[in-house]
Amino acid sequence: xTLSSAFRTGLPRTLLAVAVGTAVSGMxxxxxxxxxxxxxxxxxxxxxxxxxxxxxxxxxxxxEEEHGEEIAISQSHGGSSAQARAIMQGLRAxxxxxxxxxxxxxxxxxxxxxxxxxxxxxxxxxxxxxxxAFLVRKGNPKGIExxxxxxxxxxxxxxxxxxxxxxxxxxxxAAWGFAxxxxxxxEEKIQDFMRTFLRNVAVFDPGGRGATPSFIERGIGGVLIxxxxxxxxIRSEYxxxxxxxxxxxxxxxxxxxxxxxxxxxxxxxxxxxAQSYLEYLYTEDAQRQLAGFNYRVHNVTAVEEFADQFPDTxxxxxxxxxxxxxxxxxxxxxxxxxxxxxxxR
Numbered sequence: 638x639t640l641s642s643a644f645r646t647g648l649p650r651t652l653l654a655v656a657v658g659t660a661v662s663g664m665x666x667x668x669x670x671x672x673x674x675x676x677x678x679x680x681x682x683x684x685x686x687x688x689x690x691x692x693x694x695x696x697x698x699x700x701e702e703e704h705g706e707e708i709a710i711s712q713s714h715g716g717s718s719a720q721a722r723a724i725m726q727g728l729r730a731x732x733x734x735x736x737x738x739x740x741x742x743x744x745x746x747x748x749x750x751x752x753x754x755x756x757x758x759x760x761x762x763x764x765x766x767x768x769x770a771f772l773v774r775k776g777n778p779k780g781i782e783x784x785x786x787x788x789x790x791x792x793x794x795x796x797x798x799x800x801x802x803x804x805x806x807x808x809x810x811a812a813w814g815f816a817x818x819x820x821x822x823x824e825e826k827i828q829d830f831m832r833t834f835l836r837n838v839a840v841f842d843p844g845g846r847g848a849t850p851s852f853i854e855r856g857i858g859g860v861l862i863x864x865x866x867x868x869x870x871i872r873s874e875y876x877x878x879x880x881x882x883x884x885x886x887x888x889x890x891x892x893x894x895x896x897x898x899x900x901x902x903x904x905x906x907x908x909x910x911a912q913s914y915l916e917y918l919y920t921e922d923a924q925r926q927l928a929g930f931n932y933r934v935h936n937v938t939a940v941e942e943f944a945d946q947f948p949d950t951x952x953x954x955x956x957x958x959x960x961x962x963x964x965x966x967x968x969x970x971x972x973x974x975x976x977x978x979x980x981x982r
Contacts, residue, residue, distance in 0.1 A: 676709040677910050680730035680898075682717040682737075682803075683846055684867060688930045689734070695926070696917050700910070708910065716844055717803060724749060724898060731902040731911040734895045734918075736864075737803035738955075739962045741894045754896040763892035764918040765932040768952055769811040770865040771883040772852065772872070779859045783885045784815040787860065788833040795852045796862035798841035799969075799976055804848075805841070808862045809976065810965060811889035814958045818887065832979050864891060865947075866931035890952040893932070 681689060693710040701707055713720060713728060717735035721743050724730050733750075735741055741762075744750040755761045773781050779792050787794060797805035812834050813827065820826035839858040842848040852861035853875055861868070868882040895915045902911040917923055924936035928943040959965035969975045 674706060674708070675907060675910060676711060677732070677907055677914055678711045678713065678728075678730045678905075679732050679734055679914070680713045680720045680724060680728065681734040682720070683714050683844065684864075684870075685734065685736075686712065686714050688927070688932075691930070692918070692923060692926055695922065696914060699917065700913070710914075716801075724901075729901045729905060730898050731905055731907045732895065732897055732915055734893070734915075736891070736893050737806075738892060738894050739966060740803070741896050742962070744896070744898065749898050749900050750896045751899055755894070757897070758895065758915060759919060760935055761892060762894050762896060764895060764915070765893050765924070765927045765934050767864045767866050767891045767893065767932055768884065768888040768950060769808050769862060769891065770868040770888070771885065772861040772863065772868045773859065773881050773883060775879050775881065777881055777883070781860050781883060783887070784812050784834075785819065787812070787837060788830060789837075792837055792860065793839040793858040794837055794860050794862055795840055795842070795848050795858040796838065797844050797848050801843045804844065804864055804867075806965075806970060807864070807889055807891050809969065810955060810959065813969075814889055814953050815885075815887055817958055818953075828975075828979060831975075835976075835979055865933070869931040869946075884948040884950050887951045887953070890954050 679689060679693075689710075689712055693712075697708055697710060713723070713730060715723075717733075717737050717740040720728075720730075720733065720735070721740040724733070724744060725747055733741060733744065738755075741750060741754060745752055745754055751757060758764065760766075771781055773779065779789070780786060781792070786792065796808045799805040799809040809831075813831055816827040816830040820830070840848075840851050842851055848861060848863065849867075849871055851857045853871070861871075863871075865882070865884060872880050872882055895918065897908070897911045897915065899908070902908045918927070919936070921936050921938055924934040924939040925942065928934050928939050928946070931946070933947055934940060934943075955962055955965055959968070967974065
């Protein structure tokens with residue numbers, strides 16, 4: 638992909654970013670931006686901190702080499718839904734790199750992101766992706782291999798609350814999609830499966846980062862369900878000899894959408910910079926970095942290089958099972974919808 642070579646000078650935004658960032662969890666700054674001409678602000682999900690701490694310096698070096706301009710990059714992290722709300726309330730992020738399509742769409746609906754944002758970049762504007770995987774203790778004592786193992790009487794799970802976490806929503810929808818296929822669309826059997834599945838949840842933490850200590854440090858449950866990249870990261874952090882990661886044979890495609898926040902980028906004088914930053918995520922170097930952080934990627938060279946790291950699995954898309962993200966949210970996660978109904982005893 639050809640990177641943008643346009644250039645436009647804008648005003649530094651360090652003071653504004655600091656002022657708005659006081660209301661947003663996890664605002665960090667990659668360098669002394671006061672001395673820089675331009676500063677890009679990337680609003681992202683919570684567990685992407687380390688990822689962009691690695692990618693940003695590489696992009697800065699590329700930009701300086703190509704354009705002869707030093708730039709600064711700032712990050713704002715939190716739940717992607719919270720980040721979207723912060724942008725609508727005034728956070729002047731130039732780009733978003735989220736883990737939930739609906740959180741970008743809400744910005745598009747508000748006129749902050751282009752209506753056709755998914756056509757602006759390849760792969761539905763998702764430069765990398767993941768799926769849902771299982772983390773079990775050494776030896777896999779419960780014999781967890783697929784979704785149907787999770788409805789056994791002696792299995793207890795930990796995963797984030799689908800009401801508050803995109804990670805949790807993907808888990809719920811992945812289980813439903815498995816049941817949809819397993820029971821050939823029989824609604825009664827699907828709901829019976831999901832009712833038992835939800836009954837086996839030992840604890841619903843608000844987010845993915847909160848679910849990890851529940852499983853690891855508090856010893857709750859026999860399986861932690863999370864994004865595949867998170868499962869591998871946890872194993873690296875807490876000891877791969879003590880935990881095993883399992884990718885079920887059928888799971889869900891979890892896209893990680895990106896978009897330029899056009900109104901902000903233009904106002905900040907960063908339209909060219911924002912476009913190039915997101916295009917950079919598709920380059921071979923960035924794709925290799927992403928794969929190194931346990932994300933699945935599209936670049937053929939990087940895919941081949943990291944092939945042994947990612948087990949084969951059949952991935953289905955939300956749209957193929959639920960119609961659209963909007964329908965999935967309305968039918969399953971709104972107050973009184975299917976999730977609430979299934980959890981009633």
